[in-house]
Amino acid sequence: xxxxxxxxxxxxxxxxxxxxxxxxxxxxxxxxxxxxxxxxxxxxxxxxxxxxxxxxxxxxxxxxxxxxxxxxxxxxxxxxxxxxxxxxxxxxxxxxxxxxxxxxxxxxxxxxxxxxxxxxxxxxxxxxxxxxxxxxxxxxxxxxxxxxxxxxxxxxxxxxxxxxxxxxxxxxxxxxxxxxxxxxxxxxxxxxxxxxxxxxxxxxxxxxxxxxxxxxxxxxxxxxxxxxxxxxxxxxxxxxxxxxxxxxxxxxxxxxxxxxxxxxxxxxxxxxxxxxxxxxxxxxxxxxxxxxxxxxxxxxxxxxxxxxxxxxxxxxxxxxxxxxxxxxxxxxxxxxxxxxxxxxxxxxxxxxxxxxxxxxxxxx
Amino acid sequence: xxxxxxxxxxxxxxxxxxxxxxxxxxxxxxxxxxxxxxxxxxxxxxxxxxxxxxxxxxxxxxxxxxxxxxxxxxxxxxxxxxxxxxxxxxxxxxxxxxxxxxxxxxxxxxxxxxxxxxxxxxxxxx
Numbered sequence: 001x002x003x004x005x006x007x008x009x010x011x012x013x014x015x016x017x018x019x020x021x022x023x024x025x026x027x028x029x030x031x032x033x034x035x036x037x038x039x040x041x042x043x044x045x046x047x048x049x050x051x052x053x054x055x056x057x058x059x060x061x062x063x064x065x066x067x068x069x070x071x072x073x074x075x076x077x078x079x080x081x082x083x084x085x086x087x088x089x090x091x092x093x094x095x096x097x098x099x100x101x102x103x104x105x106x107x108x109x110x111x112x113x114x115x116x117x118x119x120x121x122x123x124x125x126x127x128x129x130x131x132x133x134x135x136x137x138x139x140x141x142x143x144x145x146x147x148x149x150x151x152x153x154x155x156x157x158x159x160x161x162x163x164x165x166x167x168x169x170x171x172x173x174x175x176x177x178x179x180x181x182x183x184x185x186x187x188x189x190x191x192x193x194x195x196x197x198x199x200x201x202x203x204x205x206x207x208x209x210x211x212x213x214x215x216x217x218x219x220x221x222x223x224x225x226x227x228x229x230x231x232x233x234x235x236x237x238x239x240x241x242x243x244x245x246x247x248x249x250x251x252x253x254x255x256x257x258x259x260x261x262x263x264x265x266x267x268x269x270x271x272x273x274x275x276x277x278x279x280x281x282x283x284x285x286x287x288x289x290x291x292x293x294x295x296x297x298x299x300x301x302x303x304x305x306x307x308x309x310x311x312x313x314x315x316x317x318x319x320x321x322x323x324x325x326x327x328x329x330x331x332x333x334x335x336x337x338x339x340x341x342x343x344x345x346x347x348x349x350x351x352x353x354x355x356x357x358x359x360x361x362x363x364x
Numbered sequence: 365x366x367x368x369x370x371x372x373x374x375x376x377x378x379x380x381x382x383x384x385x386x387x388x389x390x391x392x393x394x395x396x397x398x399x400x401x402x403x404x405x406x407x408x409x410x411x412x413x414x415x416x417x418x419x420x421x422x423x424x425x426x427x428x429x430x431x432x433x434x435x436x437x438x439x440x441x442x443x444x445x446x447x448x449x450x451x452x453x454x455x456x457x458x459x460x461x462x463x464x465x466x467x468x469x470x471x472x473x474x475x476x477x478x479x480x481x482x483x484x485x486x487x488x489x490x
Binding site: 028029032033034228231232293294296317318320347 | 397398400401403419421422423424426
């Protein structure tokens with residue numbers, strides 16, 4: 001049995017089909033994946049993402065320590081701004097992808113993946129010690145619950161929960177304040193490609209937030225959304241899933257995170273990444289479309305002649321929005337160009353696939 | 365549905381003379397939720413009772429459809445191949461999957477009738 005979020009009983013009451021994910025018991029869907037996916041694209045959906053990990057860091061050396069830990073340059077990050085980045089080990093392998101919020105002059109808030117949270121925090125502590133950094137570092141994962149409101153109506157709904165001027169919050173920005181009467185951190189961001197808000201609040205008062213959200217959601221026909229559509233929504237946007245698309249066996253130079261590697265500063269893994277840049281990449285992550293079947297995680301990629309295995313699918317699905325079979329795969333660099341053709345082995349058939357531009361879906 | 369025979373893997377077969385018409389049960393389509401793809405078997409293929417005949421897929425998962433009886437695939441439902449949603453909408457009718465020329469009618473004795481299947485579902489629910 002996995003860990004339970006504060007909303008476990010609510011998920012069961014809503015007929016959520018529960019699965020284990022990253023050590024947690026979470027709903028994969030309540031009604032159907034398609035319904036929930038479409039609700040987020042066209043209206044509004046609510047996700048329980050309390051399993052995510054949260055850290056707090058405060059002190060005079062905070063910026064310097066973060067610069068050491070993450071690949072992205074966070075110098076000049078504005079108050080209230082959040083940045084997506086990765087942290088690497090000495091070999092350049094991705095320990096995790098994470099978001100860094102700047103809440104105060106010397107105060108930062110981090111959101112990490114659930115399954116990697118323990119190793120991530122141990123890594124933070126190790127780096128703090130090696131730098132002898134003057135910061136207070138706290139793992140607040142188990143005291144912090146989180147709900148995401150996502151979709152075109154997320155803004156209108158969330159306005160009913162708070163006096164914070166939400167229209168003043170730009171995308172990838174956030175603030176501390178009261179939401180549903182609770183001390184919260186709220187950011188305009190998400191993992192779906194739609195407008196939306198991510199709200200962090202005290203675990204021990206989670207029920208109040210839940211009730212307020214549903215109360216506010218009534219007039220919008222708010223839908224509870226599970227991990228199933230979270231995965232299809234994020235894949236349409238080519239957002240990475242840790243453990244599938246990125247892991248310690250790959251560096252950020254091999255995938256969408258290459259744009260968040262700043263060689264103008266020092267960070268753990270920099271030398272390895274510089275060497276990799278010099279020597280070329282063995283494989284890169286590309287987006288593909290495939291005809292005649294769904295290519296899924298772990299399926300093998302072959303050259304056009306169907307003889308030689310050239311790579312592997314990391315994520316794949318039928319896209320509910322685009323009605324196409326889409327996915328991501330690590331393949332040799334010569335297949336990175338749009339229109340490059342290859343085959344994907346689906347059971348005993350070789351299906352034609354081609355490299356396409358990502359994201360697959362962009363909000364109009 | 366009376367008159368059909370059922371497997372423990374939630375396939376049904378309707379026997380008409382030497383032919384068996386095969387599909388998945390309402391319980392199966394409901395468990396799969398939205399069926400988005402049906403990979404129909406090749407006509408002329410020999411299938412064995414209890415062995416994979418084809419697959420159906422939802423967005424999240426791939427599920428085998430096992431042959432309820434052994435025999436030769438003589439017809440497939442192209443309509444279900446083009447619009448797999450009919451398997452959800454009408455699993456016992458328009459959403460049938462394939463027809464088999466039954467090799468050995470005695471195999472049908474291993475299957476459940478409607479009443480036994482209903483009881484089996486109730487047991488599974490506990």
